[in-house]
Amino acid sequence: MTTLELKNIVKRYKTNTVLDDLSLDVADGETLVLFGPSGAGKTVLLRLVAGVIDPDEGKILIGGEDMTDVDAEHRGIGMAFQNFALFPHMSAHDNIASPLTATRSSAEAIKAGVGKVAKLLKIDHVLSHHPKALSNGQKQRTALARALAGSPPLLLLDDPLRNVDAKLRFEMRLELPRLLASQGATVVYVTQDYKEAMALGDRIAVMANGKIRQIGTPEEIYNAPADIGIASLFGDPTINLLDVVPQKDAEGIYVEISKVRVALPGMPDSVAGQSCVIGIRPESITFAKSTVKGAVPIEVEAETPLNEKTVTLVVTVGKRELLVSRPAGTPGPVSGPAFILIDGKTTFLFDKASGALIRKAGETEQGVAA
Amino acid sequence: METTSTLEKSLRFLALSLVVIFFMFPIFWIFLMSFQTNETILQIPPSIVFTPTLSNYAALITGKLTTSAGTLDIAFMRNLGNSVFLSVTSVALSLVLGVPAAYAFARHKFRGSEDIAFTLLSFRFAPPLLVLLPLTQYFQWLGLSDTYVGLIWVYQLICLPLILWIVRGYFEDISADVEYAYRIAGHSWFATFRKIALPLAGPGIAAAGLLAFIFAWNNFVFALVLASADKQPVTVGALAFVTSSGIQYGQIASAIVLSVTPTLALALYAQRYLVEGLSLGAVKG
Structure with missing residues (x-):
């Protein structure tokens, strides 16, 4: 039973507060992704858990035990570093064996343990090489193998795919969830890549400026981002953000885009007249014929094929730019004037002043950090 | 590397040789001196041709320094x-x-x-x-x-x-x-x-x-x-x-x-x- 609990962690470097009263629970066997821009404090948080730096305030509990003052070597953690941090003077085998030699296992047990994890990560053919002779991908796998070798109940992965090429990153993104599940370990995974976060996380904690801004499942975060910042971090192409002032009439709350009424079903009446930002995901916009009710006139500027989807940049009459995404292969206007339909049910409204999400009437605060 | 001409190579060789000679000559000269008696060392003009002797080393190792004034113990x-x-x-x-x-x-x-x-x-x-x-x-x-x-x-x-x-x-x-x-x-x-x-x-x-x-x-x-x-x-x-x-x-x-x-x-x-x-x-x- 290894749960990780962080209670009111504060970490300062001189006058700079890196982690500000941060609390976090990670359940047994869960993969929690720490996601956020660089400088958000993700790596510092991971190092606090690993025990290589100490918090100024707060407690760290691992498996219910207070580990705040316990040395790194007694915490029973596996960790993979962003820069791999392999021991350059040791072979890949000895690198991977390092957690096993620490427990004074027999030579056979070490060899078997290294062999097993090396096979799992497909590096069994390069075990005799020194890190110098390994490719970047092999280094990365060796670093992962070293973290896994001791079968630690708690695994910390600090952006392990950051320094590998795109192809390998894609492969590992597919491979990692299975690998992590096979270990049965509790995992804290740091990344700056939202796709990685969505693919790997049971839950995602979005960090910024030393605080957790939102914590929830990937779906919760994508479908109900707590503020504008989070909304624009998730999604490719990024979400369209337009300044609007919602109005109210007999049919409910709506906004006007290029003088066309776009209904926002379910929004509370209180937003009427308030300065807001509307967030429209590019996939919530479709092209339409002018005859359809609610069709917004636009001018097509440019089109970019993006693998499985086609992204079109369009400009409204009021010169507001919007990105429209549609599955590749479906027909759409290439240039000139056209019309779009905005699905008001899947758009978000944010308060312009605070940036916070305005929830639909009757929605709970579920999945949002207090 | 592959574009070095013969001229460049020989010039480089010359320059390196000069540096080596400049630094190594005193050591080389001392090395020669160590196989000469005081008389051959002090002759003018100095000569590179001489009959080598091991007497200097012998004196150091035995600790007996024989001079014109007698025998001296050195440690x-x-x-x-x-x-x-x-x-x-x-x-x-x-x-x-x-x-x-x-x-x-x-x-x-x-x-x-x-x-x-x-x-x-x-x-x-x-x-x-x-x-x-x-x-x-x-x-x-x-x-x-x-x-x-x-x-x-x-x-x-x-x-x-x-x-x-x-x-x-x-x-x-x-x-x-x-x-x-x-x-x-x-x-x-x-x-x-x-x-x-x-x-x-x-x-x-x-x-x-x-x-x-x-x-x-x-x-x-x-x-x-x-x-x-x-x-x-x-x-x-x-x-x-x-x-x-x-x-x-x-x-x-x-x-x-x-x-x-x-x-x-x-x-x-x-x-x-x-x-x-x-x-x-x-x-x-």
Whole structure:
């Protein structure tokens, strides 16, 4: 039973507060992704858990035990570093064996343990090489193998795919969830890549400026981002953000885009007249014929094929730019004037002043950090 | 590389040859002198053709210096032994004290750590002659003058700052993550120091050790003032060749050849490891 609990962690470097009263629970066997821009404090948080730096305030509990003052070597953690941090003077085998030699296992047990994890990560053919002779991908796998070798109940992965090429990153993104599940370990995974976060996380904690801004499942975060910042971090192409002032009439709350009424079903009446930002995901916009009710006139500027989807940049009459995404292969206007339909049910409204999400009437605060 | 013309190659060869000749000629000349008698050395014009003699080496090794004024006892072999003993012991002690200290200064920023490190470096600022007088006084009070312990202690002024500051830089160059990784794998800080930091800083420690050895070996003034004949190293011992009946150039030359040999051998031996180790350390984890 290894749960990780962080209670009111504060970490300062001189006058700079890196982690500000941060609390976090990670359940047994869960993969929690720490996601956020660089400088958000993700790596510092991971190092606090690993025990290589100490918090100024707060407690760290691992498996219910207070580990705040316990040395790194007694915490029973596996960790993979962003820069791999392999021991350059040791072979890949000895690198991977390092957690096993620490427990004074027999030579056979070490060899078997290294062999097993090396096979799992497909590096069994390069075990005799020194890190110098390994490719970047092999280094990365060796670093992962070293973290896994001791079968630690708690695994910390600090952006392990950051320094590998795109192809390998894609492969590992597919491979990692299975690998992590096979270990049965509790995992804290740091990344700056939202796709990685969505693919790997049971839950995602979005960090910024030393605080957790939102914590929830990937779906919760994508479908109900707590503020504008989070909304624009998730999604490719990024979400369209337009300044609007919602109005109210007999049919409910709506906004006007290029003088066309776009209904926002379910929004509370209180937003009427308030300065807001509307967030429209590019996939919530479709092209339409002018005859359809609610069709917004636009001018097509440019089109970019993006693998499985086609992204079109369009400009409204009021010169507001919007990105429209549609599955590749479906027909759409290439240039000139056209019309779009905005699905008001899947758009978000944010308060312009605070940036916070305005929830639909009757929605709970579920999945949002207090 | 592939575009070097023959002209460029020959010019480069010429330039390198000039540099080598400039630096090696005095040593070469001393080497020749060591096989000559005083008479052939002092003849004008000097000649490169002579009948080599081993009498200089024989005199040094037997310790009997025969001059026109009679036979003199010299303790050159004992001086050489003193040099080896003093240098090796001083460097060893400096390494034992300096390497862990360097690690501490590199890895742990504590209150005043920079000040302490700087104070240790400042020992090398003062000219030795300046500290010698008070030091002689203290050594007499403490009963340390003319003892090996006293000399080795004073030699720490030469060796310790050198080793501390060079090795500290090497420790700082090791990524802290590499050490963290070993700690997290379940090893104590001492095991991490032994198995990760020491091997990775190995080339730096070897280089610092070698430099410290050379400085200790070449030291003159501390041993001249603080020790008497039977504890003195070759640098001071060479003074014995300035005798009442003239300067024994032949013996001085052969003494130089003998006293250079250990340092040269050590440098050549260590060079292999320095290069090997440096290329290993160049790998970024």
